[in-house]
Amino acid sequence: xxxxxxxxxxxxxxxxxxxxxxxxxxxxxxxxxxxxxxxxxxxxxxxxxxxxxxxxxxxxxxxxxxxxxxxxxxxxxxxxxxxxxxxxxxxxxxxxxxxxxxxxxxxxxxxxxxxxxxxxxxxxxxxxxxxxxxxxxxxxxxxxxxxxxxxxxxxxxxxxxxxxxxxxxxxxxxxxxxxxxxxxxxxxxxxxxxxxxxxxxxxxxxxxxxxxxxxxxxxxxxxxxxxxxxxxxxxxxxxxxxxxxxxxxxxxxxxxxxxxxxxxxxxxxxxxxxx
Numbered sequence: 001x002x003x004x005x006x007x008x009x010x011x012x013x014x015x016x017x018x019x020x021x022x023x024x025x026x027x028x029x030x031x032x033x034x035x036x037x038x039x040x041x042x043x044x045x046x047x048x049x050x051x052x053x054x055x056x057x058x059x060x061x062x063x064x065x066x067x068x069x070x071x072x073x074x075x076x077x078x079x080x081x082x083x084x085x086x087x088x089x090x091x092x093x094x095x096x097x098x099x100x101x102x103x104x105x106x107x108x109x110x111x112x113x114x115x116x117x118x119x120x121x122x123x124x125x126x127x128x129x130x131x132x133x134x135x136x137x138x139x140x141x142x143x144x145x146x147x148x149x150x151x152x153x154x155x156x157x158x159x160x161x162x163x164x165x166x167x168x169x170x171x172x173x174x175x176x177x178x179x180x181x182x183x184x185x186x187x188x189x190x191x192x193x194x195x196x197x198x199x200x201x202x203x204x205x206x207x208x209x210x211x212x213x214x215x216x217x218x219x220x221x222x223x224x225x226x227x228x229x230x231x232x233x234x235x236x237x238x239x240x241x242x243x244x245x246x247x248x249x250x251x252x253x254x255x256x257x258x259x260x261x262x263x264x265x266x267x268x269x270x271x272x273x274x275x
Contacts, residue, residue: 001032001056001258002040009039020044028269030262032056032255033207051265054258058208060163060191061256069164076141076154078168082113083235086169088162088189089119093179095127099134101228102153109235115165117156119175119184124157131155166192171234171241173227174198183209186218187252195234195244197221208251217248 012019023044031037032055041047073080085105087098095116102114114136118127124140131138131153138153141161156165166172172189174196176182183202186209190196197219202209212218219234221227234241 001053001262002029002036003032003055004036004039004043006039009042012043016043028265030265032258035207051261053261053265054255055208056255056258056262057185058187058252058255059258060187060252062191062193069167072161072164073168076139078113078154080168082111083109083170084113084115084168085231085235086115086117086166086172086189086194088117088166088172088174089184090116090173090175091119091180092123092126094173094175095130097178097224097227098173099130099136100224101231103134103136104228105232105235108232112235114153115156115169116153117162117165121157121159124155127155163188163192166194169194171231172196173231174202177201178221178223178227186212186248190217190245190248190252193245193249195219195241196248197227197230197234199227211251212248215247215251217244217251219244 020043023040024046026045026049029040029045029050030053031040031050032052034052037050037052040050085098085102087094090098095118098114098116102112106112116127118124128138136152137150138155139151141154141156141158156162166189169189169192172194174184174186174189176184177199178201181201182204183198185205186196186198198209198221200220200222209218209220213220219230221230234244
């Protein structure tokens with residue numbers, strides 16, 4: 001996708017006399033949104049060659065649980081009918097916050113289970129230490145073997161499995177948004193049909209976050225206290241969880257098949273060039 005932020009546009013415009021002739025030679029510019037298209041046009045791209053196709057990063061489809069995924073869940077011994085608080089792509093400090101929230105919520109939800117997926121799997125030992133300090137029994141995904149019944153937390157220390165694991169969640173917190181800046185991609189959790197919460201630092205997904213909040217498709221929390229309060233509310237209210245999930249899916253729906261639309265346009269360009 002030819003995403004172009006307002007900041008990048010301003011930088012390019014300082015050198016428009018140099019970059020303008022180059023941009024005018026572009027045959028095709030596939031952009032995530034019409035706003036991006038306007039910015040490219042301002043820099044000299046021929047308007048007829050600009051095509052809003054949606055954001056490929058948000059082009060994630062939700063597939064039913066495969067037999068391999070079901071086997072993966074069974075291997076850990078987790079009862080997926082339990083309420084599950086999920087921390088996705090967390091960064092340093094966020095695991096402690098989620099652990100505090102989890103411990104506080106268990107007085108009302110004694111069957112609550114915690115899943116933590118650190119953004120950097122090599123931090124697994126550090127996170128394990130945090131869990132032990134709270135007397136919580138944890139098991140790593142890489143060594144899990146029918147351990148879910150006797151553990152309080154599953155620590156995902158493998159890569160490439162996060163979209164699958166989101167499917168077992170009840171409530172999802174998106175990492176790198178409370179103790180770090182930038183945020184992680186919430187679309188995988190949304191595509192899994194899960195209600196999502198995140199902190200105030202989702203700068204890398206600012207446009208999407210703004211739309212999600214406006215459409216009632218996500219909750220932005222400012223601190224650990226709000227995370228606990230909103231998690232409690234969602235755990236209590238299945239209808240509210242469903243409402244958030246449905247609204248969020250509606251927001252990302254226009255981006256579905258963005259990759260297909262992009263590929264089709266590239267094929268057309270290639271076909272013309274080969275004539």
